[in-house]
Amino acid sequence: MPDGVLSCEQVKERIPAWLEGVDRSPGLEAHLASCEACLEASLEAALRKPVDATAPAGFAARTVARLPVNGGAPQSTLPWAVAAAGVVFVGLGALAVANGQIEVLGRWLGKMQTPVLLAFLGLEGVLCLLWFWRVAKT
Numbered sequence: 218m219p220d221g222v223l224s225c226e227q228v229k230e231r232i233p234a235w236l237e238g239v240d241r242s243p244g245l246e247a248h249l250a251s252c253e254a255c256l257e258a259s260l261e262a263a264l265r266k267p268v269d270a271t272a273p274a275g276f277a278a279r280t281v282a283r284l285p286v287n288g289g290a291p292q293s294t295l296p297w298a299v300a301a302a303g304v305v306f307v308g309l310g311a312l313a314v315a316n317g318q319i320e321v322l323g324r325w326l327g328k329m330q331t332p333v334l335l336a337f338l339g340l341e342g343v344l345c346l347l348w349f350w351r352v353a354k355t
């Protein structure tokens with residue numbers, strides 16, 4: 218087909234051949250480079266074109282073999298973070314006892330109102346139960 222100045226209709230008729238790599242005439246490509254409507258039509262045609270691809274042999278089996286065996290539950294680093302926080306908490310407590318600072322903490326806790334203390338203890342108990350429940354599930 219002679220190039221010359223192509224109309225949009227002429228270009229749209231030649232898009233399948235252009236996508237196949239058969240028609241690479243300069244006039245066609247110049248039109249696609251300058252006409253947004255025809256470029257969009259070519260992109261839509263490219264997306265509608267069936268993909269001619271086959272997976273390598275054994276691809277599905279290798280993919281399934283790499284899936285986690287725990288039922289697909291995402292692995293979390295949270296238990297390790299909580300355990301590390303517990304180690305730091307116990308270490309700081311031991312350090313406070315060794316340095317005599319535990320008396321200061323005791324006096325500070327003694328100044329707290331009972332409902333506030335009970336609220337903190339309740340919250341800590343709930344958090345501990347949630348953590349144990351979470352660890353037991355994994």
Ligand SMILES: [Zn+2]
Pocket residue numbers: 224225226228248252253254255256
């Ligand atoms: Zn056009």
